Amino acid sequence: MSEAVAETVAARFSELYGAEPHGVWAAPGRVNLIGEHTDYNDGFVMPFALPHTAVAAVSRREDGVLRLHSADVEGGVAELRPDDLSPESDKNWTAYPAGVVWALREAGHAVTGADIHLSSTVPSGAGLSSSAALEVVVALALNDLFSLGLRGWQLARLCQRAENVYVGAPVGIMDQTASACCEAGHALFLDTRDLSQKQIPFDLAAEGMRLLVVDTQVKHSHSEGEYGKRRAGCEKGAALLGVNALRDVPYDDLDAALSRLGDEEEVRRLVRHIVTENERVERVVSLLESGDDTRAIGPILVEGHASLRDDFRISCPELDLVVDTALASGAVGARMTGGGFGGSAIVLVEEPDVDAITKAVTEAFAAAGFTTPRVFEAVPSAGARRLR
Numbered sequence: 001m002s003e004a005v006a007e008t009v010a011a012r013f014s015e016l017y018g019a020e021p022h023g024v025w026a027a028p029g030r031v032n033l034i035g036e037h038t039d040y041n042d043g044f045v046m047p048f049a050l051p052h053t054a055v056a057a058v059s060r061r062e063d064g065v066l067r068l069h070s071a072d073v074e075g076g077v078a079e080l081r082p083d084d085l086s087p088e089s090d091k092n093w094t095a096y097p098a099g100v101v102w103a104l105r106e107a108g109h110a111v112t113g114a115d116i117h118l119s120s121t122v123p124s125g126a127g128l129s130s131s132a133a134l135e136v137v138v139a140l141a142l143n144d145l146f147s148l149g150l151r152g153w154q155l156a157r158l159c160q161r162a163e164n165v166y167v168g169a170p171v172g173i174m175d176q177t178a179s180a181c182c183e184a185g186h187a188l189f190l191d192t193r194d195l196s197q198k199q200i201p202f203d204l205a206a207e208g209m210r211l212l213v214v215d216t217q218v219k220h221s222h223s224e225g226e227y228g229k230r231r232a233g234c235e236k237g238a239a240l241l242g243v244n245a246l247r248d249v250p251y252d253d254l255d256a257a258l259s260r261l262g263d264e265e266e267v268r269r270l271v272r273h274i275v276t277e278n279e280r281v282e283r284v285v286s287l288l289e290s291g292d293d294t295r296a297i298g299p300i301l302v303e304g305h306a307s308l309r310d311d312f313r314i315s316c317p318e319l320d321l322v323v324d325t326a327l328a329s330g331a332v333g334a335r336m337t338g339g340g341f342g343g344s345a346i347v348l349v350e351e352p353d354v355d356a357i358t359k360a361v362t363e364a365f366a367a368a369g370f371t372t373p374r375v376f377e378a379v380p381s382a383g384a385r386r387l388r
Contacts, residue, residue: 002026005055005119006387009071013057013117016069016077021057021117022145027137027384028053029122030129030178031213031346032337033187033202034297034304035281037312039172041234041274042193042245044281047174048202048380049182050213054120054133055387058141061113066101068094071119082113088168096131097138099166103158104139109148116141123374125219127338131167132175135159140180140384152180152383153195170228182383189285193247200288202380207294208351209332214361215374216318218342227339230270230312237271240264246274273311280304298333298348305335305345314340318370322347322361329353329360346378 006024013021028049035045061067066080070093078094085102097116104111116138122130139155142148150158156176163169163176173192182188186199204211238246241257249257254275261268284297305323309315319336322345326334333348349357358375365373 002387005053006057009055009057009117009119010388012071012119013059013115016117017059017067017115019059021115022059023141024055024057024387025137025141025144025384026053026055026387027133027140027179028182028381029133030175030182031211031344031378032174032178033346034284034301034335035174035277036304036308036337036340037172037230037234037314038247038274038277038281039174039192040170040231041238042247043274043278045174045190045192046187046200046281046284047178047182047190048187048378049178049184049383050122050128051379051381052120052122052128054118054122054130054137056137056141057117058138058145059115060145061115063113065113066098067115068097069117071117072124082111085166087166090166095167096134096162099162100135100138100142100159102166103162104142104148106161107158109146111142111146114142114145123215125343126215126374127340127343128213128215129175129179129338131163131169132159132171132179135162136176136179136384140386144386153177153197155384156180157195170231178383180384182381184382185380187288187380189281193245198285200285202288202294204294204348205351209294210349210351210354211378212347212349212354212358213337213344213376213378214322214326214347215344215376216316216322216342217371217373218316218318226314226341230314233267233270234274237261237264237267237274240267241271246271247278249275251275251279269311269313273307276307277304295332295348298331301333301335301346301348302327308336308340312340316340316342317368318342318365318373319345321364321368321370322373325361325364326357329357331357
C-alpha cells in the first residue's frame, strides 16, 4: 500500500514540477486513547498513530523559492519565498507547510527552498490531527533533504511552534509528537513536560477487540475561541493554586486544591478535569503494562468522557449520542477524543459486536436528524517515515 501511494504522489509531483521528487515521506494522523487537554498543562497523554497519513513528495531547492501544492485543495501551485514568511500572514492551508519552513529557519536551519506536493487521507476537522500530520511530513522531508539531523521529538517541537506562532493556533505538543514518534502496535505514553516517552503495547486484535473511530462530521477549528478559553482558564487555575502547571496538583490533594479556588466555579471544573484526567492516563498505562485484560480500560474511557462533557464542557450532542448509543449497544468503553466541539469519538468493542454497534450508532444519528457519521477501525500504526 505504501509503495502504491508513494508512486501516485511522486507521479503527480512530476506532472506539477517537471522532474522526479528527491523523495516521498508519510506522517500519520492520531487518535488519543486517553489524556485530553492535559498536554498544554504539562500532563500525560496516550495517543497512537492511525494508518491514515499525509504523504509528501519533495525536492530541495537552493534559490529561495518554496512551491506548495495539495491534491486535497482546489487551486494551482502556490509560490512563496522563505525570506518573506511571517507569522499569521497566511490564512490558507499553505500556512501549515510554510509555517514549518519558517520555524526551521527561525531555529537556525538553512532551509533554502523546496518543491512540495501533498496528499492526505487523514480526515480534516475530525479531531484526528490532520494539521499535525501535514506539518510533520514536511518537517521530516526537509530534515532529510537538508541533513539537519533533528530527532522526532525535536521536529515535533518545531511543528508545534509553527502552529502556535505562524498559524496562530494554541495547540499543545501531543499531536505533533504522536505523528513523529509513534510505533506500530503501540500507544505512546508521553510526559508533555519533559517529552519522555514510553511505547506501550496495544494489540487489541490479539484479544478479540477493536477500537472504532466515529467521525461525527461536526467540524471544529482549534484556532477559534473556545479552545483558547479553556487553556487560559487552566493557566488561571495554576496561578491561583501557586503551581507552574496543573500537572503539579497531586490527585490525592485535589479536594483541598478545589476548596482553595473558592467561588471560581469555571476554573474549579477545569482543574478537576485536568487532575483527574492525568490520573486516568496513569491507570490505563498500568493496566496495559500489567498484561491483564484490556477490557478493564473501558470504564476509564467512559469516566474521561463524563469529565470532558460535564467539567471541561467541550462535548456536543453528536459526540454524546455516539457514546450513549455505543454503551447501550454493548460497547466496552467509549469517549470523545480530540479538542472537542465536534470531531470524533472512540468506541472500544468486542470484535463480534463491530457491525451491530456501527449500525446502532448510524441509526441513532439518522433518527436524531444528524449527518451520517463515518465509522472506521483505528489500528495502532507507524509514525512518520520515508517511503522512498
